[in-house]
Amino acid sequence: MPNPFVVIDGDFNIVAANRSYRERYGVESDQIVGRKCHQVSHHSDEPCSHHGEHCPLEEVFNRRQATQVMHIHYDGNGREEYVQLHASPLLDDDGRVRYIGETIFPVAAPDATTDTLLVGRSRPLLRMTSLLQRVAPTQTTALLLGESGVGKEEVAKYIHHYSRRANGAFIVVDCGALGESLIESELFGYEKGAFTGAAQRKKGLFEAANGGTLFIDEVGELPLPLQTKLLRVLESGQIRRIGGTDYIDVDVRIITATNRDLQRMVAAGEFRQDLYYRLSAFPVYVPTLRERKDDIPQLAEHFLAGMEGADRHLPLSAEVIEALLDHDYPGNVRELRNIIERAAILAADDMIRPEHIVFEDTQTPIDTQVPSHRTDTLLSRRSGRLSAQDVMSALDRANGHRARAAGLLGVSERTLYRYISKLKLDISHPAP
Numbered sequence: 001m002p003n004p005f006v007v008i009d010g011d012f013n014i015v016a017a018n019r020s021y022r023e024r025y026g027v028e029s030d031q032i033v034g035r036k037c038h039q040v041s042h043h044s045d046e047p048c049s050h051h052g053e054h055c056p057l058e059e060v061f062n063r064r065q066a067t068q069v070m071h072i073h074y075d076g077n078g079r080e081e082y083v084q085l086h087a088s089p090l091l092d093d094d095g096r097v098r099y100i101g102e103t104i105f106p107v108a109a110p111d112a113t114t115d116t117l118l119v120g121r122s123r124p125l126l127r128m129t130s131l132l133q134r135v136a137p138t139q140t141t142a143l144l145l146g147e148s149g150v151g152k153e154e155v156a157k158y159i160h161h162y163s164r165r166a167n168g169a170f171i172v173v174d175c176g177a178l179g180e181s182l183i184e185s186e187l188f189g190y191e192k193g194a195f196t197g198a199a200q201r202k203k204g205l206f207e208a209a210n211g212g213t214l215f216i217d218e219v220g221e222l223p224l225p226l227q228t229k230l231l232r233v234l235e236s237g238q239i240r241r242i243g244g245t246d247y248i249d250v251d252v253r254i255i256t257a258t259n260r261d262l263q264r265m266v267a268a269g270e271f272r273q274d275l276y277y278r279l280s281a282f283p284v285y286v287p288t289l290r291e292r293k294d295d296i297p298q299l300a301e302h303f304l305a306g307m308e309g310a311d312r313h314l315p316l317s318a319e320v321i322e323a324l325l326d327h328d329y330p331g332n333v334r335e336l337r338n339i340i341e342r343a344a345i346l347a348a349d350d351m352i353r354p355e356h357i358v359f360e361d362t363q364t365p366i367d368t369q370v371p372s373h374r375t376d377t378l379l380s381r382r383s384g385r386l387s388a389q390d391v392m393s394a395l396d397r398a399n400g401h402r403a404r405a406a407g408l409l410g411v412s413e414r415t416l417y418r419y420i421s422k423l424k425l426d427i428s429h430p431a432p
């Protein structure tokens with residue numbers, strides 16, 4: 001059975017639809033022919049572009065070129081579905097665009113997991129999702145570019161989820177959080193006795209990710225000798241454990257991410273050019289939250305929904321949403337999540353009001369009615385950026401237990417490691 005296909009004229013009128021379309025959407029031709037595509041698919045009286053969406057019809061008519069875009073349509077039962085649209089020009093005898101032909105590829109409905117991976121439906125987010133849908137089923141190495149906190153790891157998980165490796169492992173390694181020797185032993189593993197302290201043979205993350213995906217975050221921090229080793233793995237599909245002699249086959253898809261300008265690093269001799277070309281086969285720019293402010297309400301409610309007392313806080317009032325929209329979020333989605341957590345704590349048993357929305361630049365003094373230790377730390381957290389003092393005092397309170405310290409700071413253990421490394425902290429506490 002072919003994919004659903006519709007023909008649309010330059011005034012958004014549906015001219016024809018194939019049988020697959022009619023069957024899938026449960027309509028007869030006379031119910032849709034002559035109606036506007038935006039009415040049928042979006043239940044809207046205006047073209048999609050009036051709502052900031054990418055309109056394939058306008059693009060094909062203006063540029064005479066085929067295009068692909070991800071949209072959310074209504075299916076025959078009035079339910080929303082994600083579709084990938086391939087639109088191409090249908091020309092008349094004089095070579096002018098007369099109609100567009102639109103093939104519809106329904107994308108597996110985002111289940112609870114994927115839906116929470118990439119919350120939002122702004123135009124920049126849908127444009128990126130459209131790229132992700134194309135790259136996910138391939139073996140291509142994707143390079144995710146974007147500021148800290150935009151959600152690069154979520155994007156990597158999304159690619160994994162929609163790939164043929166979805167049932168395999170998704171493993172993350174953060175080069176920004178580990179020193180050179182640790183990254184090497186983490187990635188490649190080691191044989192017993194390879195170095196002092198290597199009391200047991202240990203498999204590395206390449207082996208752990210066999211059959212799955214390895215997400216290498218902050219790849220720009222990878223030291224040059226390890227860049228060489230990574231390139232070798234990419235070229236040969238084999239690794240060798242530290243201290244080992246045998247080569248081991250690994251079948252791993254690599255996704256990398258960085259918030260640094262790798263091209264500039266290549267020019268400065270800090271990043272291998274050959275590795276750069278290899279990794280950047282499919283670059284994906286992950287938009288900042290400022291570029292997709294339309295997603296703020298949905299994201300805010302998504303974060304609240306996962307918290308205790310969600311019923312009390314949802315839905316957010318218009319005033320709170322307005323307050324949230326009135327900020328630029330240099331720390332991106334991570335910062336928004338922190339602000340929401342903080343607001344929920346400040347609101348305590350009440351509903352969230354605008355005064356509970358506290359941004360970095362307008363930090364109000366800590367409300368003394370909120371005695372929790374955790375609140376205290378959350379309030380001192382600067383929109384996702386912790387000071388050396390914050391980290392040290394949390395470690396101190398947690399008696400050096402890093403997972404517990406991370407909990408006190410409201411960050412993941414991995415993020416805590418990143419801070420320890422970035423702030424060059426001397427942690428003399430014994431590791432638990």
Ligand SMILES: Nc1ncnc2c1ncn2[C@@H]1O[C@H](COP(=O)(O)OP(=O)(O)OP(=O)(O)O)[C@@H](O)[C@H]1O
Pocket residue numbers: 116117118119120146147148149150151152153154155217259299302333334337
């Ligand atoms: N579209 C999204 N939907 C839901 N949650 C998101 C989305 N984008 C980001 N987040 C959340 O924001 C936080 C930061 O995301 P993530 O760690 O993926 O960012 P990052 O770009 O990898 O940051 P860094 O470069 O600092 O590693 C996480 O809690 C993540 O779950």
